[in-house]
Amino acid sequence: MLPFALPGVRRVALFGAHPDDIEIGAGGLLLSLASPGLSVSYTLLSGTPERQAEARAAAAAFLPGADITFALHDLPDGRAPAHWERAKSAVQAAALGGADLVVAPARDDAHQDHRLLAELVPTAFRDAVVLHYEIPKWDGDLGRRNVYVPLPDARARRKVELLHTHFPSQKDRDWWDDEVFLGLARLRGMECRSRYAEAYTCEKAVMSL
Template identity: 60%
Template sequence: MMPLLAGDDELRVVALAAHPDDVEIACGGTLLALDARGGAKVSFLTLTGDDEREAEAVRSAEAFVPGVSSDFARLPDGRLPEHWGAVKRALHEHAERLPDPHVVMAPRPDDAHQDHRLVGELAPTVWRDALVLHYEIPKWDGDMGRPTTYVPVPEADARRKVELLHRHYASQRGHDWWDDEVFLGLMRLRGMECRERYAEAFVVRKAVVRW
């Protein structure tokens, strides 16, 4: 395995979410690793959300990656395909604020949820020169796919991720899928697939290797 950048280089990361909590559910362990690495500049863009959900998202993002910047497009939850132009515009405007990121985290373009799917489809059209890591989100639809790329997550970070999710997203605790077993179980399964205890998994549809 080879690190993306040398230890002293600043890693620029954009994290895209259709909804508040998407990124932390899918990539919380990876975010904690980025924070531990140091030298990473991270920005979040969340396409939907009201005042309560935005406040949760801001606190959560800061807890996962202190110093992160958070932007919100305030588009209607569950209706992003109807607002295709506004979504595309929000992505481009965010790209102008943090130019030339090395990594973009986005939903899978084949995600069963229409909001996730649109963001995942558009991300590579906006950030053409970045490594796009398409993340997975467990849900009722049962759309878990076959990942291509894994980020090992130390056990302490896996449990910290779950703790922070519970702490900062009180509005979501009533969902029947919102529990430790779902979050830790998925990370344990992905860890088994890459010979680690815990991991988060992504799909990389296109990568450029320079020797």
């Protein structure tokens, strides 16, 4: 396993198909990146006004001090591929601002809205590192990852705390609990010799020596 760093990340582009996708998949990474002066583009394809309000509050909590620009769209949940043109335009609009780091769903995600974003994002961001996150779900689509972000215990638990605080609309889902979130983080941590971690896929990167 080869450790590497991403120094000088000042512009981050975040993509989710639905409110809470970004924070479930990359909340620990966001807490690690958060700093004054960080510029963040935050794009969601869908969500009711109530759910989008949750996402705004969550982003502010996960990224304290960051300058966050929101682009919250209202594509029908589960129907994003049928609205390809609007989804593509949303991604292209976010790409106009550029980014050092891009965070998006994984190509092997079983949800069609997630997969669409995973396919569109790399076509718009050709000069940035793109990390594809994972989301635990009923479909059982968790796979092998090749990039890990170790999380100190306090940061992993802070992520879960913020998920519960800022997405109360999801509390009745049978999979929304500490054991799911921390269990996956513990498993990914074991894979990278840490207690907790988030795992991503990076399909293409250029190493500067």
